[in-house]
Amino acid sequence: MRASPAFQVSIVRFGVWRAAVAASTLLALSSLAAWWLAVDEVPTTMVALPLALVSLAAIGVGASLLRCTPTSLRWDTQRWHFGPAGAPGEEPTSGNLAIALDLGAWMLLKFESDQRRTTWLPVQRRGLEAHWHALRCAVYCARPASGPVAGQNSAISTESQE
Known part of the structure; x- marks a missing residue:
């Protein structure tokens, strides 16, 4: 996988x-x-x-x-990272991301940091048209890479063989 x-x-x-x-x-x-x-x-x-x-x-x-502030959301093949929009690639907080509500062109995402702090992220398609499909795919399918090198092909897990 x-x-x-x-x-x-x-x-x-x-x-x-x-x-x-x-x-x-x-x-x-x-x-x-x-x-x-x-x-x-x-x-x-x-x-x-x-x-x-x-x-x-x-x-x-x-x-x-x-009150909503512009944010940056990044998946690095291992963890989700969240921070201010002015620091893409250097987001200070890592954690898990879950979908709380999906209405097709709008989603409410729940970001739970490693320190157990929860942040709610309202995300809309408008303004993200070019990245919307990739965002939805990443949110629904992001799983940490296993194996020695993250981001490359990993071994098939026992869950996917069943």
């Missing part, structure tokens, strides 16, 4: 992610406002205070999720 080839991509566009987060935040706030307006009487402090806190929490979570 051959090892997955090395691959590197810079992720700089997050339009789909930001639109989805903004829509979800707006939907949460709209449903709270609709409930508030549908109530026949003025809510008491016991109801209004938690409602205000939930509204502020929805705004805070939405605002924190809107």
Whole structure:
């Protein structure tokens, strides 16, 4: 079985992610406002205070999720590497990558570093058209190369023989 080839991509566009987060935040706030307006009487402090806190929490979570920084993601035939987009090939963090959600033209990836820190990466096809297929192949098929030389043909494992 051959090892997955090395691959590197810079992720700089997050339009789909930001639109989805903004829509979800707006939907949460709209449903709270609709409930508030549908109530026949003025809510008491016991109801209004938690409602205000939930509204502020929805705004805070939405605002924190809107912030995405350009990143570099690299597969070196052994490990995934993650870091700022300005350092392709020198990403400071290595770890494992898993697919959390795949919608065809958009994926949510979960990068878990060797230090057990989890980073969520929203990745969209737009802006990566030339690399999209290679990225999907690397994400789905990347397996560490076995044998003395990484990146070259490796011995067939017992799992692949079954």
